[in-house]
Amino acid sequence: MAQFTSLLDSxxxxxxxxxxxxxxxxxxxxxLSGLDDLILDxxxxxxxxxxxxxxxxxxxxxxxxxxxxxxxxxWQEAEVIGPMLEHNxxxxxxxxxxxxxxxxxxxxxxMSAARLLEARFPQIHIVMVPWPGPTxxxxxxxxIHAGMAEWEAEHGVTFDGIIVHDAEDLIHPLxxxxxxxxxxxxxxxxxxxxxxxxxxxxxxxxxxxDDFAESQGKDLESRVxxxxxxxxxxxxxxxxxxxxxxxxxxxxxxxxGSLTEDYDAGLRLHRAGCRQAFVPLAFEWGAPMATREYFxxxxxxxxxxxxxxxxxxxxxxxxxxxWGRNPRDWWFLWRDRKGLWGNLVSLVCNLLLLYGLAxxxxxxxxxxxxxxxxxxxxxxxFEALLWANTALLAMRLLARAAASARVYGWVFAALSPLxxxxxxxxxxxxxxxxxxxxxxxxxxxxPLAWVKTAHVYPHRSGLASHKRRLGEILVSNGYCxxxxxxxxxxxxxxxxxxxxxxxxxxxxxxxxLYEALSLQQDMPWIRIESxxxxxRVARALPxxxxxxxxxxxxxxxxxxxxxxxxxxxxxxxxxxLQRYTRLELRxxxxxxxxxxxxxxxxxx
Numbered sequence: 001m002a003q004f005t006s007l008l009d010s011x012x013x014x015x016x017x018x019x020x021x022x023x024x025x026x027x028x029x030x031x032l033s034g035l036d037d038l039i040l041d042x043x044x045x046x047x048x049x050x051x052x053x054x055x056x057x058x059x060x061x062x063x064x065x066x067x068x069x070x071x072x073x074x075w076q077e078a079e080v081i082g083p084m085l086e087h088n089x090x091x092x093x094x095x096x097x098x099x100x101x102x103x104x105x106x107x108x109x110x111m112s113a114a115r116l117l118e119a120r121f122p123q124i125h126i127v128m129v130p131w132p133g134p135t136x137x138x139x140x141x142x143x144i145h146a147g148m149a150e151w152e153a154e155h156g157v158t159f160d161g162i163i164v165h166d167a168e169d170l171i172h173p174l175x176x177x178x179x180x181x182x183x184x185x186x187x188x189x190x191x192x193x194x195x196x197x198x199x200x201x202x203x204x205x206x207x208x209x210d211d212f213a214e215s216q217g218k219d220l221e222s223r224v225x226x227x228x229x230x231x232x233x234x235x236x237x238x239x240x241x242x243x244x245x246x247x248x249x250x251x252x253x254x255x256x257g258s259l260t261e262d263y264d265a266g267l268r269l270h271r272a273g274c275r276q277a278f279v280p281l282a283f284e285w286g287a288p289m290a291t292r293e294y295f296x297x298x299x300x301x302x303x304x305x306x307x308x309x310x311x312x313x314x315x316x317x318x319x320x321x322x323w324g325r326n327p328r329d330w331w332f333l334w335r336d337r338k339g340l341w342g343n344l345v346s347l348v349c350n351l352l353l354l355y356g357l358a359x360x361x362x363x364x365x366x367x368x369x370x371x372x373x374x375x376x377x378x379x380x381x382f383e384a385l386l387w388a389n390t391a392l393l394a395m396r397l398l399a400r401a402a403a404s405a406r407v408y409g410w411v412f413a414a415l416s417p418l419x420x421x422x423x424x425x426x427x428x429x430x431x432x433x434x435x436x437x438x439x440x441x442x443x444x445x446x447p448l449a450w451v452k453t454a455h456v457y458p459h460r461s462g463l464a465s466h467k468r469r470l471g472e473i474l475v476s477n478g479y480c481x482x483x484x485x486x487x488x489x490x491x492x493x494x495x496x497x498x499x500x501x502x503x504x505x506x507x508x509x510x511x512x513l514y515e516a517l518s519l520q521q522d523m524p525w526i527r528i529e530s531x532x533x534x535x536r537v538a539r540a541l542p543x544x545x546x547x548x549x550x551x552x553x554x555x556x557x558x559x560x561x562x563x564x565x566x567x568x569x570x571x572x573x574x575x576x577l578q579r580y581t582r583l584e585l586r587x588x589x590x591x592x593x594x595x596x597x598x599x600x601x602x603x604x
Contacts, residue, residue: 023352023382024382026349026352027385027386028385030345030349030389030392031388031389034392034393036331036334037392037396037399038395038396040218040219041218041395041396041399043225043226044217044218044219044399047221047222064180065094065096065180066160066161066179066180066183067096067097068094068096068097068159068160068161068162068180069097069099069162069163070097070098070100070162070163070171071100071102071144071145071148071163072085072099072100072102072165072166072167073101073137073140073141073164074101074102074103074104074107074114074140074167075104075133075140076107076134077110077113078110078112080167080168081101081110081113081117082113082116082117084167084169085099085117085121088171089121089123090519090520092175093176093177093472094177094180096180097123098123098151099123099125100127100144100148100151101114101124101127101144102127102128102129102141102147103127103128104128104131104140105128105130105131105132106132106133107133111126125147125151127144127147128143128147129143130143136256136257136259136261137254137261138254138255138257138261139254139256141164141253141261142252142254142256145248145253159241160180160184161179161183161184161238162238162244163176163179163191163236163237164232164235164239164262165235165291166235166293168294169236169292169293170196170291172191172284172289172291172292174289175191175236175279175289175290175291178191178279179238182277182279183240184241184242185275186240186276186277187239187240187243187269187274187275188232188238188239188243188265188274188276188277189237189238189277189278190230190233190278191236191237191279191289192216192236192278192279192281192288192290192291193234193290193291193292194209194212194213194216194290194291194292194407195208195209195212195292195295196293197209197408198297200411202297203415204297204302204422205295206415206416206419207420207422207423207426208296208302209404209407210400210404210416210419210420211423213404213408214399214400214403216233216281216290217406217407218399218403220278221280221281223332224277224278226328226332227328228270228328228329228331229266229267229270229271229329230270230277230278231262231313232262232266233262234260234262235293236290237262239265243269246269246274247265257316259308259312259316260312260316260317261312263336264312264316264317264320267317267321270329271321281407288407302426302430303429303433304430305430306427306430307434307437308434310340310431311434313336314434315340315435315438316448317336317337318333318337339431340435343427343430344431346424346427347424347425350421397416397417397420400420404416470499470517471498473516473519474502474516479508479515480502480507481507484502484505484507484508485498485507487505487507488501488502488507489501510591510592510593514590514591521589523587523588523589525590526554526564526589526590527590527591527594528590528598530597530600530601533553533554533555533598533601537553537555538598539553540561540581541553541580545577546599547599549569549573550565550567550573551563551564551577552565552595552598552601554588554598556583559583559584560583560585560586561581561585561586562586562587562588563577563585563588564588564589564590564598565588565589566591566592566595568587569587
C-alpha cells in the first residue's frame with residue numbers, strides 16, 4: 001500500500017509540474033476572454049435596467065401589411081413539411097404572404113408531400129431546383145429567388161421582403177407583422193430563434209436552449225446596438241427587396257459554396273452600408289416572440305451541425321473577408337472566431353479542473369502535500385489571475401443562467417453550469433471535425449459538403465401555445481364582437497374554457513365555435529347524424545378504448561378510419577388507438593352535443 005501511495009505521489013508531482021507550465025498562458029487568455037464576455041453582459045444588464053427590451057414594432061393594420069414571401073428550402077423533408085405548413089398557415093396572424101418551397105427533382109417523397117400542400121393551399125408555390133440534390137441551402141435559396149421572380153412577373157406584383165425559414169420552424173403568429181412594421185426602414189431583420197423546451201435530462205438539447213437564450217436575448221441585440229454587423233440565424237431572417245437586389249448585384253444572392261449563407265449575407269450587407277435590425281426578445285401571451293424549433297438532441301447530430309457553423313462562420317468568413325478595418329467589427333469577428341482555439345482551451349481547462357479536484361482530494365486522503373496548490377500559491381501572479389478568473393467565471397455562469405431562466409425558468413436554468421461543461425466537450429469535437437474537413441478540402445481541392453441537419457416537428461397536441469388565440473380568430477372572422485370576448489374572459493370560471501362561456505352567454509352557437517376552432521387548429525370539423533353511421537363502423541374499435549380516448553369512428557374511406565371528437569387528440573392517445581387498427585387514423589372536430597349522440601351509438 002505504501003508503495004502504491006508513493007507511486008501516486010510521484011505521478012501527482014509530475015502532473016502538477018506539467019499543469020503549472022500551462023497555467024500562466026491559459027490564465028491570461030481566460031482573463032481576456034472573460035473580460036470580453038463581461039462587456040456584453042454589462043451592456044445587457046444596462047438595457048434591462050433601462051427597460052429597452054420592449055418590442056420595437058407595432059402590429060400593422062391589415063391594409064398596411066407589406067407583401068411578404070416565405071422561402072423554404074427542402075431536402076428530404078417529407079415527414080415534417082406537411083405539419084409545419086398546416087400549423088403555420090393556421091397560426092400566423094397575417095394575410096398578405098405567399099410561401100415558396102424549393103424541391104429537388106430526385107427527392108420524390110418531399111415532392112409528393114409538397115404537391116399535396118400546393119393543391120390544398122393557394123398561397124403555396126413549388127419551385128423546382130433544376131438539378132439533382134442535395135447541393136447547398138444557399139443554392140436552393142437562389143433557385144427559389146429565381147422562381148419567385150417568375151411568379152412576380154406572371155402575376156404583376158412585387159414582394160416588399162422575404163423571410164427565410166426551415167421545414168421544422170414554428171413561426172410565431174406575430175413575427176410577420178414585426179417584419180412588415182420594420183420594412184423598408186431596415187434592409188435585414190432577424191426575428192429571435194429559440195429551441196423548444198425538452199426534459200432537463202436531455203443535456204445536449206439543453207446546451208442549445210442555454211446558448212440561444214443567451215445569444216438571442218442578449219448578444220445579438222448588443223452587437224447591433226454597438227454598430228457591428230448582424231449575423232443571420234438561418235431562420236426567421238428577413239431581407240428587404242433593396243437588400244435582395246444589393247446581394248444579387250455583388251456576386252450572387254447567396255454564395256452556393258457557403259455553409260452558413262445567413263452569416264455571409266449579414267456580413268456582406270453590413271459592409272455595403274445596409275441597415276440591419278434585431279427584433280428585441282419580448283414576451284407575448286406569456287411566451288417569447290420568437291421562431292421555435294427542435295435542435296439536435298443527440299451528440300452526433302449536434303457535433304455535425306456545430307462543425308458546419310464553425311466552418312462557415314469562422315473558417316470561410318476568415319478566408320473571404322479577413323478582419324476588416326472597423327474596430328467594432330474586429331471585436332465581434334474575434335468573438336465569432338475564438339471558438340477555433342477557445343473550444344480546445346475550454347476542454348483543457350475542464351481537464352485541469354478535474355485534475356485539480358482529484359489531486360486535492362488525494363492530498364486530503366493521504367495527508368500528502370497538494371502540490372498544484374503550492375505551485376499556484378508560490379506565484380502572486382498565478383494566484384491573482386486565478387482569483388480574477390474565478391470571479392469572472394462566476395459572473396459568466398450567473399449571466400448565462402439568468403438569460404436561460406428568462407425563457408425557460410430558474411428550475412431549468414439551475415443546470416446550466418453542468419450543461420456548459422457538456423457543451424465544451426461537444427464544441428471541442430465540432431471544432432476538430434471542422435478543422436479536419438477544412439484541411440481535407442484544401443488538400444484535395446474539393447468544395448466543402450453541405451452538412452444537413454435532420455428535422456423533427458412537434459405533435460399537433462403540443463402546438464396549442466403557438467396557435468393564434470381563439471378570441472382573436474372569433475373577432476377577426478366576425479363570429480362575435482370584441483366586447484363579447486372580453487366579457488366572457490372576465491366572467492368565465494377558473495377552469496372554464498373561453499368558448500364554453502361564449503356559448504353560455506349566447507354570443508356564439510356551438511357550430512360557430514367549432515368552425516372557429518377548426519380554423520385555429522387547422523383540423524376539419526364535421527356535423528354527423530348518428531343514424532348515418534353503419535354499426536360496423538361505429539364499433540370498429542373497442543368501446544372502452546373509444547370512451548377513454550374521447551373519439552368515435554364515423555367513416556372508413558380510402559384506407560383511412562375517420563374519427564370525430566370534441567378536442568385535439570394527443571400523440572400518446574393516437575398511438576394507443578393505432579394499436580387496434582391498420583387503417584390510417586384521420587381526426588375531425590365535432591361539437592359536444594353531436595359527439596354524445598355518436599358516443600351512445602358506438603357504445604350500444
